[in-house]
Amino acid sequence: MSYKIIIDSCGELTEAMKADEHFGSAALTLYVDDHTIVDDETFDQHQFLKLVAESPNCPKSACPSPESFRDKFDCGADHVYAVTLSSELSGSYNSAELGKNLFLEEHPEKKAYVFNSRSASVGETLIGLKIQECEEAGMAFEEVVEQVEAYIEKQNTWFVLESLETLRKNGRLSHMKAILATALKIKPVMTATPEGTIEQLAQARGMNKALVKMTDAIVEYVGQDQDRILALSHCNCPQRAEMVRDELNRRLHLKDIIVVDTAGVSSMYANDGGIIAVV
Missing domain, CATH: 3.30.1180.10 (Hypothetical Protein Tm841; Chain: A;domain 3)
Structure with missing residues (x-):
């Protein structure tokens, strides 16, 4: 597998993306009062919305740790990309950058990049699909980064x-x-x-x-x-x-x-x- 795309869990994966080994997810954690909910395949939307509606407090989230991002990067692919929700809304981007640097220290022969979506949710989904389109077209790593950053600039x-x-x-x-x-x-x-x-x-x-x-x-x-x-x-x-x-x-x-x-x-x-x- 020559490339891997890690999307933090604010970005939804379509059913086709879930079945594609080129895509993976990095889970954030949600907190509603004393309830801790991991935003992965175990997430129960109905139960979560019920907890939020019943609570007088605002739900909170915590981004994946740099170490968990490092482990996601360490997947055997030559090119690894991460896509995070806007750095203005979460620490996920900074955490992914730290994780990328830890990974590259251990694997200097690999190439890795973190995209700040400047969006959230399906904005990240579309960026992931754009990365795949560029990789499947045979672009060099640096060209993929350039093309996808230009795509993010046009996204709304x-x-x-x-x-x-x-x-x-x-x-x-x-x-x-x-x-x-x-x-x-x-x-x-x-x-x-x-x-x-x-x-x-x-x-x-x-x-x-x-x-x-x-x-x-x-x-x-x-x-x-x-x-x-x-x-x-x-x-x-x-x-x-x-x-x-x-x-x-x-x-x-x-x-x-x-x-x-x-x-x-x-x-x-x-x-x-x-x-x-x-x-």
């Missing part, structure tokens, strides 16, 4: 939240503003900045109107550059994701639209009913 992320509770619990939104927004059924449409931070793009009264605004923003962003893959992840709302997918298919002619359910970390950020889109 949007999401709509059903609930503002997690934002309120972690101090990003005042209690009064959260109550007012909930009472008025205000749903924010959020986007990622080029640096990988989060900002509000728009808001709407009601989830459907917010999803329309998000879809409009995606269509405007894509424009004529439609030879690309879009990915949607949803937190426990498959019909909502299918509705967005169908509307995007109607208005755009993309190469593909991938739809997945959120894994642990993305479920923590999106909360029950949230939708994330990346292209």
Whole structure:
């Protein structure tokens, strides 16, 4: 095996990626009060959302250790890549960089690189698929890095939240503003900045109107550059994701639209009913 792609568990692996030996995952750990949940194949979304809903406290996450990343890099492949959620949102990128350096000290003949997705969730998924596309095309390691970094520069992320509770619990939104927004059924449409931070793009009264605004923003962003893959992840709302997918298919002619359910970390950020889109 000449290459391996490690995606931290904020990035969802499709069923095809799970079955492909070229892909692996580095699990983050989630904490809800005194409950510890490993974000791997044992993650139970229904139980996690129940714990979050019942807790007055904000759920927390911890990134994989540098040593665990080092062990993931040490997989026998000549080229190893890691993809992490935005360094502005987590310490996962820094941990992966330290793990990469530990690995290269022990194996100086290997090549390894860590991509800061400046995104999360299916943004990482798409980056992983882009790395594979470049590797399968026979590109040199340095060319893969260059091509994928250019891809990340062009990528954008949007999401709509059903609930503002997690934002309120972690101090990003005042209690009064959260109550007012909930009472008025205000749903924010959020986007990622080029640096990988989060900002509000728009808001709407009601989830459907917010999803329309998000879809409009995606269509405007894509424009004529439609030879690309879009990915949607949803937190426990498959019909909502299918509705967005169908509307995007109607208005755009993309190469593909991938739809997945959120894994642990993305479920923590999106909360029950949230939708994330990346292209």
